[in-house]
Amino acid sequence: MRASSVVSSMTFVSRILGLVRDVVFARFIGAEAGADAFFVAFKIPNFLRRLFAEGAFAQAFVPVLSEYRERGSHAAVRELINAVAGCLGSVLFLLTVLACLAAPVVAYLFAPGFAADEQKFGLVSDMIRITFPYLLLISLTGFAGAILNSYDRFAVPAITPVLLNVSLITAAVVISPQISEPVMALAWGVFVAGCVQLLFQLPFLARIHLLPVPSVNFSHPGVKRVLTLMVPALFGVSVSQINLLLDTVLASFLPTGSVSWLYYSDRLAELPLGVFGVAIATVILPSLSRQHTGADSERFSRTMNWSLHLIFLIALPSSLALLILAEPILATLFMYGKTTAADIAMSRLSLCAYALGLTAFMAIKVLAPGFYARQDMKTPVRIGIIAMVANMVMNLLFVVPLHSYWQVGHMGLALATAGSAFLNAGMLFSRLRRQNVWVSDGRWRRRFWQYGVANAGMVAVLALCLYWLPAWGDSLWWQRTLALALVCGLGLIAYVGLLVLAGLRMADLKHR
Structure with missing residues (x-):
């Protein structure tokens, strides 16, 4: 509980600054064509941040690192960290170079609907060349954070995202008014933030004598195990984020402003998810990994029960409050400058849809570690594939009629994402129960009455x-x-x- 409180408080500071950042965005770039272009270019590294800093890499790396820590020497841990740093860094460097060279292709993959607008498409391509190196920087930052989390240093990785928000706010307020294309300043703000975030964590690694000396060694047994676990984890733990990314792709075909409306509503839904859901998941993964290594199934189940109790305690009121207060919150935070009342009305629809799925989004964050701590990557992948297919089917069922009759297709995208999240969470929970990994602690009936x-x-x-x-x-x-x-x-x-x-x-x- 103490560790979760530390991570939640640090993440809360970051998320509040994130809201300030989005208020600044709403004032300076609104929901116009340039804003849509930046949000697509920003969505790519932000999506990868969630995969690596909060998702698949940590889920694959932390259990292996915890096992080395429990059973091996400090020298063995250092050797593993050096090898992973070298392999991860070299692969991501090559990927970053290729993506920058082929920026128009990347732009078409993530926003094919923009191809009809030459100016908007060119703007996205130019910004991708600036923002894509953030992948390399934030992935290494996530790698450093995973090491610190494994050694119960939770505060530093949790506060690091603050630097991204500070960089983007500075770029928007100070630099963007000085240049002809204001959104380009935000792209450079993303790049600078990646450099600062990585450098910030290195001294804390040095304190525990685990500052990496990269060594490219793909034959290292630990590296092989991390890669084996990471490939399916990339998909399994990030299905909800992949669905959100697909929403952006489809939204590029909808009226101008749709990408921005989804962005603003998603940011508000992310506040409780990031402050509490990600915080609890970050704290329980090392504990679950150690409990599994020690073959302590009773403590493993108790930890799962505790995390699910907290999720329902927080997620249910958060979801209901966002449904009721969607318009007041959006108007208070974002209805300034270039953001109009019509933009607020459209964002309210997608926020309500996301709010319906908030409990499922948060539940996935703590149910997935129940598999990854046991190094079971296949089950979440199979469930994730089913959820993703369901999401695409629901996109067709919701988006087409909502766009055709009421011009609110973006709301259908959010509804489909929420529906697939419930399917994903339900299947994860059912499988944990059937495997006797989760066993009820007998307090659920009383708790649900209280809730x-x-x-x-x-x-x-x-x-x-x-x-x-x-x-x-x-x-x-x-x-x-x-x-x-x-x-x-x-x-x-x-x-x-x-x-x-x-x-x-x-x-x-x-x-x-």
């Missing part, structure tokens, strides 16, 4: 507050901010107060 009472009370309070408050679009920015803070504060008080009245105590949330 139900608290969430019902919170919804009632939020609905009453919105009924009495004036239209958000008619208020000044400071009035919106104060009103939103008051509404959120009352909702939080209602939720926590009813949980206490229903019998939930802080001691129930601890896990030893």
Whole structure:
């Protein structure tokens, strides 16, 4: 619980700065063609950040590193780290060079709908040449963070993303007004952020005597095991992110602004997911790996139960609050400068759709480590393939009618992503239960009654507050901010107060 709190608090700082960054984006670039181009170019390294910094690489590397740490010497651990650093760095360097040389091809793969607009397509291609090296930098940053997490140094990797937000805010506010194409300043901000993030973590690796000296050695047994585990993990742990990326590809065929609307709504859905879901998953993976290595199945199951209890405690109210407060939050944060009331209305639709799937998104983050800690990569991959196919089918079922009749096809993309997330989470949970990896601790019936009472009370309070408050679009920015803070504060008080009245105590949330 203490480790999760450290990661959550550091991630919370990063996510708040991320919201500030998005407010700056809304003011300076809005939801116009240039904004769509930047969000596509930014989506590629951001997507890869989630794969490597929070996803597949950590899920494959941490169990192997934990096993070396438990059973081997410090020298063996150093040898593994040096070999992985050399192999990972060399492969990513070659990939980065190829992508920069073939930037128009990469642009077409990720945003084929932009090909009809020569100016927009050229802008995306130019920015990809600047942003794609972030893949190499952030992957090595994720590698350094995985080492620190394995040695229970959670705070440094959790606070590192703050540097990305600081760099982008500086680029938007200081540099973009000085150049003819403002969004190009943001692309350079991404590149600079990658350099700073990597350099920031190196001194902390040196403190634990694990600063890598890269050595390209693909024959090293540890490297082979990491690669074997990583290939399926790349897909299995990141299905929800791949679905979001496919949304961007399809959104490039929809009206101008669709990519931006999805971006702004996705960013708000990412706030609870990043602060809590990723934090809990980051903390439990090393513990689950050590418990599996020690053949302690009872503790393994208790850890899974504890993480799922926390997910439902946080995800359910977050999902309901985003559904009810979608327009007030979007208007308060983003309705400035070039972002119009119409953009807010469109973003609200996709935010509500993403909010429906928030519980599933967060559950996947803690269910997947139950497989990866046991070095079972095949099961999540099979489930991920099924979920991805289902997502594409639902895209056709939702996007076509919503775009044809109401011109809100982007909402259909978000609905399909949420639906496939529930399918993914449900299948992961079912498989863990059948394998007796997860065994109920006997508290679920009581907890769901407590959660139900608290969430019902919170919804009632939020609905009453919105009924009495004036239209958000008619208020000044400071009035919106104060009103939103008051509404959120009352909702939080209602939720926590009813949980206490229903019998939930802080001691129930601890896990030893």
